[in-house]
């Protein structure tokens with residue numbers, strides 16, 4: 001659906017994206033994570049046709065995005081820094097959207113007044129930051145896009161509104177097969193909504209994973225033995241992290257959970273617990289293993 005191949009982009013001498021490739025499947029949610037200055041917004045501006053790449057290709061359904069009004073009319077982009085016409089009310093902005101987006105849906109616009117409790121006669125720029133964000137989603141969802149590109153989408157929204165907005169977006173993913181790319185610093189937020197996550201660092205994707213795969217492939221165990229750790233314990237296992245506090249051994253290992261359990265059990269531990277792993281922990285251990293300075297990548 002969204003395909004970026006070998007994308008390279010620089011501003012003057014500053015190379016921002018280096019030979020970057022990602023593939024976002026139709027009707028899925030792809031989370032783009034990365035520290036400040038990694039290149040997330042620059043990548044997003046290629047996906048929405050605002051920037052022309054120096055090298056590589058950026059396509060949606062195999063059609064180039066740049067200078068392609070037909071493709072752009074299927075994309076809704078909700079940037080971090082919203083822009084609205086200064087004199088327009090919400091209703092007037094909606095009329096403007098209706099002209100740009102061929103699939104605009106007025107019924108939906110009326111229905112969503114139940115979700116977004118803002119007087120549609122008010123001028124958008126006079127609303128609070130969070131209310132403007134609500135308006136961006138309200139209008140964006142009524143545009144009936146095939147692709148949504150969201151930059152720090154729920155920044156400024158209160159927790160109740162965050163849930164409402166995500167539920168509307170995910171409903172469109174499920175029912176209308178909308179494809180979503182969302183950029184965020186917040187891994188916790190992405191964990192609940194994404195199918196895939198890619199980490200961008202210094203203009204490169206350093207890790208890209210399907211979340212279900214990641215969770216089924218890495219496991220955390222708390223183990224204790226009555227007479228210390230046996231010689232050669234889990235020698236042939238891919239251990240990502242190991243700490244010992246007193247007699248308790250905390251292990252994070254990669255592999256099939258049942259096989260790992262079998263191996264641990266065969267050493268006769270007196271304590272064996274499987275502990276839940278957050279996505280943040282998984283990324284930290286994965287990236288740590290790849291030699292990246294984690295603290296600078298994840299927030």
Ligand SMILES: Nc1ncnc2c1ncn2[C@@H]1O[C@H](COP(=O)(O)OP(=O)(O)OP(=O)(O)O)[C@@H](O)[C@H]1O
Nearest residue numbers: 011014016034035036037038039040041042043185
């Ligand atoms: N129009 C521009 N002209 C020159 N340099 C730019 C331009 N846009 C971005 N850059 C540079 O590209 C790099 C990546 O910026 P970008 O905004 O893509 O990062 P980001 O990952 O979105 O960061 P943040 O999380 O802070 O929003 C930065 O070094 C930035 O200074």
